[in-house]
Amino acid sequence: MGFFDKLLKDVSNALKTTPESNAQTSAKPVETPAPAVKPAVPAGPQQKEIPYGAKNPFPYDTEMYGTPLTVYLRFFGKFKVTAVNAAAVNGFGGLDALTDKLISETVTLFENYLHRLSANSVPCSRLPMYSQEIQLSISSELEKTWPDKYGVSLDSFSVASIAYTEESKKKISELQKKEMEEMLKKSSAPAENSNWTCHNCKTENTGKFCSNCGKSRE
């Protein structure tokens, strides 16, 4: 082996070891890897836990005590992704650059689901019962599409909360109060059509005045 051959071999060996050692360091289970200098092609998988939520409250058309109304909902949760196709992820500028796209797609799916529930006349008070269903529906959709679309896999997905805005809470409690008052009024008011016996002549009556002697009902 000549001098230059040996030199070439040494250089190529040196080049080989560099990406390998990079791969080893990034393969460690570090939750938030924050390299000072981003490599052009990240060696090994990159993971990220991403919180999501609607920027603007979602208007949910519903009905309460027979009154149509729109309540405003805030929802949030988080998901975890792993870059499984570094080239694809880098095509979007890396996992950090991809984050907003992933959030917006998640929020859109969430809102579509709420639209469907509203269209199926699910009352807003029952929405918390649907959070698991929403979670399953969105995660199965993203698991299917994200590897091909963005080069990431979905590792976990959760719905933390679906809640009314303060304004909607106030509106709902006002409606509840009004409903309670109306129910109380109904139960305490004398029933208009019930029978009564006249104190004066003992005639059975249904109207406001005695049909026999004309005395008014007391």
Ligand SMILES: [Zn+2]
């Ligand atoms: Zn009478």
